[in-house]
Amino acid sequence: MIHTRPATLSRESSACPYPELRAEPVLMHSRDSRVRPARGRRGFTLIEVLVVAAIIAVLVAILLPALSQARDQARSISCRSNLKQLMTGMFVYVGHHKVLPATHGLFWMQIVFGQEWSRPAGVTWDGARDRQKALTYTPAYTQPYHRDPEFLADVPARGTLFPFVKQPAVYLCPADQPGQADDTPLGGGGNGKLSYSMNAYIGYRAPESLQSFRYVADSLNNPLPGGRKQVSFKAGQRVVFSPASFMAMFEDHPNYYTNSSYPDGSFNCIDRIATRHGLRSGASEGRASIAFLDGHVEGRLYPAKTLGRELFAEFGQPLMWRENGGPDLANMSAFIRKLQGPCPW
Numbered sequence: 001m002i003h004t005r006p007a008t009l010s011r012e013s014s015a016c017p018y019p020e021l022r023a024e025p026v027l028m029h030s031r032d033s034r035v036r037p038a039r040g041r042r043g044f045t046l047i048e049v050l051v052v053a054a055i056i057a058v059l060v061a062i063l064l065p066a067l068s069q070a071r072d073q074a075r076s077i078s079c080r081s082n083l084k085q086l087m088t089g090m091f092v093y094v095g096h097h098k099v100l101p102a103t104h105g106l107f108w109m110q111i112v113f114g115q116e117w118s119r120p121a122g123v124t125w126d127g128a129r130d131r132q133k134a135l136t137y138t139p140a141y142t143q144p145y146h147r148d149p150e151f152l153a154d155v156p157a158r159g160t161l162f163p164f165v166k167q168p169a170v171y172l173c174p175a176d177q178p179g180q181a182d183d184t185p186l187g188g189g190g191n192g193k194l195s196y197s198m199n200a201y202i203g204y205r206a207p208e209s210l211q212s213f214r215y216v217a218d219s220l221n222n223p224l225p226g227g228r229k230q231v232s233f234k235a236g237q238r239v240v241f242s243p244a245s246f247m248a249m250f251e252d253h254p255n256y257y258t259n260s261s262y263p264d265g266s267f268n269c270i271d272r273i274a275t276r277h278g279l280r281s282g283a284s285e286g287r288a289s290i291a292f293l294d295g296h297v298e299g300r301l302y303p304a305k306t307l308g309r310e311l312f313a314e315f316g317q318p319l320m321w322r323e324n325g326g327p328d329l330a331n332m333s334a335f336i337r338k339l340q341g342p343c344p345w
Helices: 045-095 102-113 150-154 308-315 331-336
Strands: 194-198 213-214 219-223 229-232 238-240 247-251 285-292 299-302
Touching: 045 194, 045 285, 045 299, 102 331, 213 285, 213 331, 219 308, 247 308
Parallel strands: none
Antiparallel strands: 194 247, 213 238, 219 229, 247 285, 285 299
């Protein structure tokens, strides 16, 4: 804004006796139009960028294991829920037929009585067929099983338990993804339809008949899980079974055998559990989902290579295939049910 000082004489009047009254331009700025020096916008320095990147990396390193652990825990919970639903279906089956559903092991084990029974599709709890004769194995399906239309049609829809469960998803652990099986604690990939196996030796047994067992022959030095301890049972010794400790269904290892030579749900002495839950990198043990005869399910911590015979020895069930020696035909023929035909009713 330009102001002029008041003057009584014109600029043309050079004889003004008062020079201080001459109009002279004076530059003034109002408060609102005050001129400020312009400031340039400064970017981040390389050090600042590196510090932020380092902080983000630290946060990711902290959060990722926690997220991975939470995801694994959610899968483990879902896996146990599946087994719980299968056991509920099994109890409904028992209510109808008064016995537990059949297993492949039950039909094959009839060999101890002189003649094994065939296992076509639809006679066992899981629905799969089995073409093994004595110790001669003939493939029943084509690998990879999750792409074999016959396997996909049989398991689990043709299983004797399926009418009481009616949900194919509960037969499969969410951590068991289809693929190639391998001999690792995680087991590699599964068959895409079946993650669980039933105790091979209790098919067609009434649950109330599984309260105890009296050994008819010695069963000595049976390793327990981990191999550091052993347990022996003498001829004449009576073992009392508690429904809360009697193992009925297992999360089976894909390589032994749900996605190997025998894609069925029959858990026997030389099968292995899948310790895929809670397994850390380099760890030698993890959790496997196991259902018990009273219906409850646990995620039990076991060494990664725990075999069925080690688990059976924990609660005193006789073993067909022991670590040393031949098959225990004497005790097994006293434990399993002798069949007159493929169905007892």
